[in-house]
Amino acid sequence: MFQQLLKSSGPPVVGTFVKIPSLEIAEIIGEAGFDFVVIDTEHALLSVRDVYSLVVLYSRMNVAPLVRVTDHGYGDAQRYLDAGAAGILVPHVSGAAQAEMTMRQFLFPPAGTRGMGLAARAGLWGGIRGGSAEYVRAGQEDVARIAMIEDQGAVEDIEAILAVPGVDAVFIGPGDLSLSLGVPGGSPAVHEAVTRSIKAAVRAGVPVGTVVAGEEQIRLRAEQGCRFILVGNDTGMVSAAARRTLARAREA
């Protein structure tokens, strides 16, 4: 689902972070028309069951559900893939060796070590047309394994990370990059590091995305070659709407 979106031509696809475990908010975000979402377990208190409900709902609304996992481990990520997530974002992939070790877990043998879960949702509860061959094909080809580049060392090593099998796309995280570069919140150095990473990915033919604030940045990152762009998150949208509504009431 997301892999197909990355291969489509035209402007970058647009998504947002999902942090609230609410079916109502999920339906509002889906109805708004986002192309994809990143269900965020790294920076939100979502349970495995919350993620499962959100994956089902978003995929039924044709909004590709990616899940950002908490670490480089197999356990929960495997469960999200078996729940039918369109892809996973792995935070803080700091170098090529780590990228290889991490992504191998999410590829089926012989390329990697992912386990067979045909009886799970990704295998349509054992009833997937085409059987285990189709379950494996979809897990290899349709799922996007996305490495997050958000440390200075990763930017320096990006060409090697981009060459790792199983790194289907990269996502550049300006927030953590700003911390890693010692300038919390951003600076020309952060902007430069993001630009360098995007250009390296475009040269390598690996789809790249990032998160932006404001329309100017969307245009710039799209022109530089980003295929997927994240804007905001559900908590921020609710919070901004609440503050705006109250401010207007107080002004009236």
Ligand code: 3PY
């Ligand atoms: C970052 O900017 O560090 C991210 O993880 C994306 O929000």
Ligand code: MG
């Ligand atoms: Mg980050």
